[in-house]
Amino acid sequence: MRKFLGFIIAVLALVGCSTLDCPLNNSVYTYYKVMSDSTVDTLSVISFRHTDNEGMLLNKLAAPDSLQLPISYTGDKDILYFVSKMKSGTKMIDTVVITKSNFDHFESVDCSPSVFHKLIDVTTTHHAIDSIVINHRDVDYDYSKKHFSIYFRHLH
Numbered sequence: 824m825r826k827f828l829g830f831i832i833a834v835l836a837l838v839g840c841s842t843l844d845c846p847l848n849n850s851v852y853t854y855y856k857v858m859s860d861s862t863v864d865t866l867s868v869i870s871f872r873h874t875d876n877e878g879m880l881l882n883k884l885a886a887p888d889s890l891q892l893p894i895s896y897t898g899d900k901d902i903l904y905f906v907s908k909m910k911s912g913t914k915m916i917d918t919v920v921i922t923k924s925n926f927d928h929f930e931s932v933d934c935s936p937s938v939f940h941k942l943i944d945v946t947t948t949h950h951a952i953d954s955i956v957i958n959h960r961d962v963d964y965d966y967s968k969k970h971f972s973i974y975f976r977h978l979h
Contacts, residue, residue: 851939851962852891853921853970855955861975863951867906868892883908889969894962896938897925907951907975915951928963939963942970951975 868881868890880892880903895901901921908914922944928937940962945955953976959968 850893851937851964852966853894853942853962854966854968855890855892855971855973856958856969857888857890857975858972859953859974860977861951862910862977863887863907863975864910865908866890867908869904869906870895871902871904891966894921894923894940899923899925905947905952909951917948917950917952919945919947919952919955921945923962937964945971949976 863886865883865885866881866887867879867883870878870880881890884890892903899922901923903919903921905917905919906914907917921942923940923942925938925940928939930937942957942960942962945957947955953974955974956972957970958972959970961968962970
């Protein structure tokens with residue numbers, strides 16, 4: 824009886840240790856914080872990626888103060904078009920190019936792999952956007968990081 828009880832305890836301990844802590848969503852996002860008061864009324868973001876052509880990432884965000892955008896898995900560069908509709912009614916389009924490196928991240932052999940990124944550089948045209956600054960270069964599951972500070976121009 825003692826051996827049987829020891830066997831049951833050992834089996835329960837092994838079963839208890841076999842739970843998986845896989846993330847529910849293995850996508851990672853970049854976080855942009857708008858740092859200046861701006862005259863932007865609505866903001867849309869369109870991506871251009873060589874693998875899936877164009878896609879709308881954000882559609883008419885009113886009075887933007889922050890935004891989260893997905894990042895491509897494999898490309899070394901992401902090209903984003905920021906379409907800013909100003910309070911005066913004019914539209915301005917800025918091209919934002921993010922250069923990054925990609926690396927695979929594994930939680931466990933039982934979990935789906937993820938792709939994390941290291942931000943290398945960001946450039947922009949200067950129509951509605953004055954500048955974009957990289958604050959945190961590592962893009963991973965930590966959604967509290969403000970990866971970019973974005974400064975809009977004061978246009979009337």
